[in-house]
Amino acid sequence: MFLPLYGALLILTIVTKLVLSFGAPDFFSDNVASNPVAEVILGICFTLYFIFIIALSVMTLVIIIQRFYKNLFTDEGYLMFSLPVKTWELVLSKLLIGLMWSIICTLIYAVTFFIFSLGTFTMLDFFQTINSAYTDFYNTFGMNLNTVIFETTLLVFVSTIASILMIYASIAIGQMFSQHRIIASFGAYIVITIVLQIIGSIVMGILAIGNLEDFASEGPEMMQILSLFINVSTLTNVILCGVFYYITQYIMKNHLNLE
Known part of the structure; x- marks a missing residue:
């Protein structure tokens, strides 16, 4: 297909x-x-x-x-x-x-x-642009660009897994209902999303309040706090992956209700 x-x-x-x-x-x-x-x-x-x-x-x-x-x-x-x-x-x-x-x-x-x-552009222009970007990034933020790329890529990868497992967990919860399972699964997904949004807003708000001066600054301080947010988000998604995976397999193993 x-x-x-x-x-x-x-x-x-x-x-x-x-x-x-x-x-x-x-x-x-x-x-x-x-x-x-x-x-x-x-x-x-x-x-x-x-x-x-x-x-x-x-x-x-x-x-x-x-x-x-x-x-x-x-x-x-x-x-x-x-x-x-x-x-x-x-x-x-x-x-x-x-x-x-x-x-x-x-x-x-x-x-x-x-x-x-x-x-x-030519390959020479491409590599020159890449080298210039690495140099400018390090001079401005005092951090290797590869580190930021790796952390961001890891966050996207883990977030994708968490998103898929969140869908699976919602479907597993919805199938516990005897009727209107699709609607129940959709409702479970909405509830989980709202709860995670509230918790995420509270956690990010606490982190932001404690680092207001770093947000107002420029250069290495700002990049360090941004890196902290990325790593915290990655760790949070890893935890969510475990939670959603456990919920899904637990319901399938102990409360399976096939049509």
Whole structure:
């Protein structure tokens, strides 16, 4: 289901890049009306591109939800739970697959961005810009840019896992109801979200109050407090991953109620 859509997105990206390359001199000049065909085609291509991006993101989320619910909490669950594997392994397998497709979708987006960037700079310019960015960042904030990139990437990765497990936990809670399970799962997700937002706001508010001077400052002090927020968020998401994972497998193991 996904592979044809990924292929279509890549083809659309290449076509858009070709149109942009051939139509760019006239399209971006002062005399835009001299190339109305390129303008129309480019507008259509970019519109389709953003539609594809949104559609793939939504579809990835929907498939992650659908496969987990259908495989484990409908008639297919009788087969899944007859397999010689433990409950936590079933949850883990679904998590790994959902995470895999999320990563693949992100990589496809990165490839399309790379295609759009082709021809706008040389490799020498690219590496010179990177080196300059590292130097300027260190001189300004007194911290290695690799450290910030690693911490941010780790936060995104752990947050993605926590988001998927939060969905799984909500579905597991919803299936405990005898009727309207989908609505109950959605309601559980909303309640969990609200609770986490309240707790997160309180914790972040406490941290912010204790570091108001660092926020007002610039340079290393500000970067240190930003790094602290990133690391605290990462640790919080790791804890949430454990909580959501435990809730999901506990309900599936002790309160399973298949349709």
